[in-house]
Amino acid sequence: MKGGRYMQKLRTVVFGDMTIDYYQSAESVEWLLSPTSLHHEVQLPKKTKFDSLIQAKLIGDDYPKGFSTGSTMRNSATVKSLRLVKQIDKQESNKKEIATILADDRGNHYTHYVSWQIGFPVIETYVTFENRTKIPQMLEMLASFSLSNLSPFYDENPIGNLSLIRYQSKWSFEGRKTIQLLEDLQLEPSWKPSGVGLEKFGQVGSMPVRGWFPQAAIYDKQKDITWAVSLAQPGSWQFDAYRLDEDFCLSGGLADRDYGHWLKAVMPGEVFVTPKAYLTVTCGNEASAAQRLTKILTLPLAQKQHPTEEDLAIQFNEFCTSWGRPTEAMTLKNLAALKGKAIQYYVIDAGWYANQHGWERSHGDWQVSSSQFPNGLETVIAAIKQHDLIPGIWFEIETVGDQSVASTFFEHLLNKDGQPLTVGNRRFWNMRDPWVIDYLQERVINFLTYYDIGYLKIDYNENFGIGFDGKESFGEESRLQLLATQAFIKRIQQQLPDLIIENCSSGGHRLEYSMIQLTDLSSFSDAHEAISVPIIAANLHDHLLPRQSLIWAVIRKRDSPQRLFYSLISTFLGRICLSGDINELSKEQWKVIDDCFVFYDHCRPLIKDGTTTVVRSQILSYRKPTGYQIVQRELGDQALLIIHNFDQTMVELPMDFRTILHTCGFECQGIQLQKKKNKWYLSFPSPLMGCAMLIKLR
Structure with a gap:
């Protein structure tokens, strides 16, 4: 290994195909993550100043120089004061952990944890702060992770070599990938290291996937290596892409005081723990790195082992049938139409409680609407079970509609500036109020128990913003509120361990790892009937397991066979969620x-356990896409090809294969498969067509 001026290597640790090097400088401790297969080529970049695996800022310590105050708190005087105390190793039968303890001038301890589940291509990291003084310590920034020495294969990083990959998101447009060279972001060193280059991004509020996913990657083009990270944080968060010299750094965690109004008083003897981050490094691009990250999401599913979820059950959700006004009569009619179909969940979505103001303004009281269900829910729940279906129901547990009785319980709601925090037509429960928990125990958990509900859809349809009144800072109050929400979901699970729970937030606004790990599956988007459904569904293979991604197939009576195949084949990118005009369909439909x-049914094993490769043309517009998309899901010697043609007449398949096992949507749509000069091509008679193939590769 070359380089490393003024840096002394402490140790090297191998975690499968990933290797960690720890270094000690005159100022702090750094770490470096590299593929084990290329570890022998590591060469530290030229450094004029040092970084740290701990990034923190205490009130009373100086802010960093380099024209960065107000933009980043990285490398503050707090960090400059840190010195290594010791490292502690811990090993269990299936897990290894390294704790690196540093101390500041006051005697506070900062511990950087890295753990590895043996056999998994992911490491978990987080940081703790322990107040070892006799007075309160005020944190205004503490990152969950900080990577430095990127890329560690050059004395000087080649121009145009490193890229920052991020994932944009807005309502019904989740997961759009952006790839930008560091130079395009002005993350190139100036003629001397006086001014910091910074690209800061994140989200403020209670919808963590708004604007960006809390996930990013760095790609080294010459070495074909990617570092990727996903932050498990249900509220405000930030990432700092930072460069002063040849040492490119990426850190992230809770949104700090400047970005998210976060300030935390840690009392003597107390320990503060950051959210967890998941990291990986691999030879290959950002898509292969993202696939590695999602492997960690299999661990909580393995612990739950719900039989219907292991079988990737199909569900019917009536929202796009009733549009928020389900009734007893409609439910019974729907069940008659679904009789004998391969569906296992029947979900009654929003509006079963609605008063005259509608589903969005009356939730929170959770009283069954007597006008819509004159015999109560007992009749329809019994009917659902008589059809051998698992009954499901919708709740939005954290908010109340402004026309509900609950919205007048001001002392139990979040307040801002002394007034109930109202966003649109929603107000928010104080989830740390014992009265609220008792209320939700009665209105939600006892309800689920009484009706023997087997599936719970938890939705969340507004953002409370930067924060609200409380003893702590806006940012800390927000963090505690969301932890209390997650604690209530755990309470539901403890009392109803067989309950299947869906994570939804106006579609995909909560598609981050802590919520994904807590629940069984997630709504992929609110793009119910949009042409962009297959594009969004494919995007999300970078962020969650397809077996957890619930994809709408909204069927209309006007739909042609072509439109039906387009919609339904999109759901093979995850889990099928049927909705729409099921009572008005023809036999042909x-x-x-x-x-x-x-x-x-043939594809379930590949959807559940395969790996994904997405091949598609450059798509500018999601509303009016052009080109094509092919998603290959491979497992063993089989592959599932999910193909959507937007405006092409012929599309080349990205691989050769031995045998076609099953097809979907070919003959009846006139889609033809032909081989020319050892390459396979599909010809399409019209735009906006979908088809799928299950093939044997070898």
């Missing part, structure tokens, strides 16, 4: 649906 269900 139902045959298309049934055929797609049969094909889905």
